[in-house]
Amino acid sequence: MRDRPKQLAHLEYLGDAAKYANQIHTLIPKCALLENFSPAEVRLLAHFMDVYRAQAGVEVLAEGEGGDFMFLLLEGRVNVQKRDKGNTPQLLATLDAGKTVGEMSMIDGEPRFATCVAVEPVTVAVLDRESLARIIVEQPMLGAKILMELVLMLSQRLRATSDRLIGMLDESVARVANVV
Amino acid sequence: MRDRPKQLAHLEYLGDAAKYANQIHTLIPKCALLENFSPAEVRLLAHFMDVYRAQAGVEVLAEGEGGDFMFLLLEGRVNVQKRDKGNTPQLLATLDAGKTVGEMSMIDGEPRFATCVAVEPVTVAVLDRESLARIIVEQPMLGAKILMELVLMLSQRLRATSDRLIGMLDESVARVANVV
Numbered sequence: 001m002r003d004r005p006k007q008l009a010h011l012e013y014l015g016d017a018a019k020y021a022n023q024i025h026t027l028i029p030k031c032a033l034l035e036n037f038s039p040a041e042v043r044l045l046a047h048f049m050d051v052y053r054a055q056a057g058v059e060v061l062a063e064g065e066g067g068d069f070m071f072l073l074l075e076g077r078v079n080v081q082k083r084d085k086g087n088t089p090q091l092l093a094t095l096d097a098g099k100t101v102g103e104m105s106m107i108d109g110e111p112r113f114a115t116c117v118a119v120e121p122v123t124v125a126v127l128d129r130e131s132l133a134r135i136i137v138e139q140p141m142l143g144a145k146i147l148m149e150l151v152l153m154l155s156q157r158l159r160a161t162s163d164r165l166i167g168m169l170d171e172s173v174a175r176v177a178n179v180v
Numbered sequence: 181m182r183d184r185p186k187q188l189a190h191l192e193y194l195g196d197a198a199k200y201a202n203q204i205h206t207l208i209p210k211c212a213l214l215e216n217f218s219p220a221e222v223r224l225l226a227h228f229m230d231v232y233r234a235q236a237g238v239e240v241l242a243e244g245e246g247g248d249f250m251f252l253l254l255e256g257r258v259n260v261q262k263r264d265k266g267n268t269p270q271l272l273a274t275l276d277a278g279k280t281v282g283e284m285s286m287i288d289g290e291p292r293f294a295t296c297v298a299v300e301p302v303t304v305a306v307l308d309r310e311s312l313a314r315i316i317v318e319q320p321m322l323g324a325k326i327l328m329e330l331v332l333m334l335s336q337r338l339r340a341t342s343d344r345l346i347g348m349l350d351e352s353v354a355r356v357a358n359v360v
Binding site: 107 | 201262264283320321329331332334339341346348349350
């Protein structure tokens, strides 16, 4: 029996994700984290995850909050929002089944970067840091595979974000140059 | 005997990094990747790395080039540069001993994001993807540890880069708001 993260106390607990292994398996083509996983590996991983349900309008993650877990969206969509300087939530993305959220906080334990709100009823499979640590010890090849996929995903996001930043810096330089 | 990456053919090959394990060990406090490594783990890792020397002015990595390896700076400093829209190299950072470069390309095989030029004679220890794959198979706990540290580093860089991007987007919004 795993401890349930207190940040998920307001969600409905549906039990061990092992029961959802087939459903998770159908999401593989839509899931960057699992794209190289075999059905057997998905089943193995599912044993280390728990499933929760949230109703429409519920905050599944809250910007600035602690919490060392990530989730995989099994059903439904969530809006990802971040507050701007004026404290107004800005929509960053809408995610659907197969997408994963919260990998960074699972690993580094830092506060959440953004808020996730259920657009409709959603089901999520949760993996926390303690379970990841257990996977690494008990199933080291599976652990290495998860970590390798996480590195790949973060690496791609970092490239994309850096490109956008460089693009904006270029524009600023161009703007200054036009003014002078 | 490992294959040497062809992108390093212009550097002087100094041999297996096992001879440099003590030197690598002294860099632990300066090295985010190795900060949680024991001396025994550093020795183990060193067996999977090769050491090269480059003279001042030599490009150790070239922006846009392929190459699935990273390096740890053992001695000397490198400038990290990226070309702006006008094709002029812009200095992004100067790195010294203990810093690591090229982790993203090691993992995803994508072209290098930036160029690294030796400011003075430098010695680097190189880890390529094939060696990382061997570590994961032969020393899974060490492999998981390296991957975990890589995830942590990328996660921190992604947070920092995203914060800068959000800051610039906020400024742009503020600028537009001031204009209107």
